[in-house]
Amino acid sequence: xxxTELLAILSxxxxxxxxxxxxxxxxxxxxxxxxxxxxxLLSRLPPALVLGVLATWSMAELMLSKDRYSQRFFQxxxxxxxxxVGALAGLAVARTFGLDGWINxxxxxxxxxxxxxxxxxxxxxxxxxxxPPLWLFxxxxxxxxxxxxxxxxxxxxxxxxALLLLWLVIxxxxxxxxxxxxxxxKP
Numbered sequence: 001x002x003x004t005e006l007l008a009i010l011s012x013x014x015x016x017x018x019x020x021x022x023x024x025x026x027x028x029x030x031x032x033x034x035x036x037x038x039x040x041l042l043s044r045l046p047p048a049l050v051l052g053v054l055a056t057w058s059m060a061e062l063m064l065s066k067d068r069y070s071q072r073f074f075q076x077x078x079x080x081x082x083x084x085v086g087a088l089a090g091l092a093v094a095r096t097f098g099l100d101g102w103i104n105x106x107x108x109x110x111x112x113x114x115x116x117x118x119x120x121x122x123x124x125x126x127x128x129x130x131x132p133p134l135w136l137f138x139x140x141x142x143x144x145x146x147x148x149x150x151x152x153x154x155x156x157x158x159x160x161x162a163l164l165l166l167w168l169v170i171x172x173x174x175x176x177x178x179x180x181x182x183x184x185x186k187p
Contacts, residue, residue: 005097007159008151009090013111014162015147016086017118018140019065020078021057024085026148027092028054038095040088066137075123079116086115093151114166121169124176 015023028036028050035050036042042050064070090111091104099107122140125132143161150158 008155010162011151011158017115018144025054039092082119083112087112
């Protein structure tokens with residue numbers, strides 16, 4: 001059924017919105033001997049090179065993203081790269097589930113937009129007056145891994161979590177838009 005595949009695509013797109021390299025690394029590792037053969041651009045590169053780059057970048061994301069100064073570098077870079085990586089991951093999951101043809105551009109667009117808005121939420125939280133606590137970054141890492149695994153093993157649950165993240169993004173942006181209005185004293 002197409003709903004299950006779409007929920008899996010939303011799950012992997014949300015994972016790429018949280019972290020970039022980790023979901024792509026998990027796609028390759030969970031694909032078995034095929035590795036990254038379903039990922040559009042990565043399938044043309046040698047698997048050893050892709051594995052090395054994605055493993056290194058994933059470790060950097062997991063360890064250096066907790067530091068305040070390196071986090072700014074990662075967030076700016078991930079903000080620009082998240083739509084492309086989200087589209088690649090969404091198309092990879094679509095190919096894994098056998099979806100090809102006219103729907104691929106739509107899948108790429110939806111995946112790219114979901115990854116971008118989740119990444120924008122993270123950047124917005126970082127530039128708030130109070131920085132989020134350190135434990136929240138570990139939850140984001142765990143959620144990223146869970147969403148990437150659920151995209152293959154339990155796509156319905158992963159897609160529902162991705163939709164809840166989208167609701168959180170919409171709700172947070174609404175609160176941020178009306179933030180100055182609430183803090184002004186009434187005459």
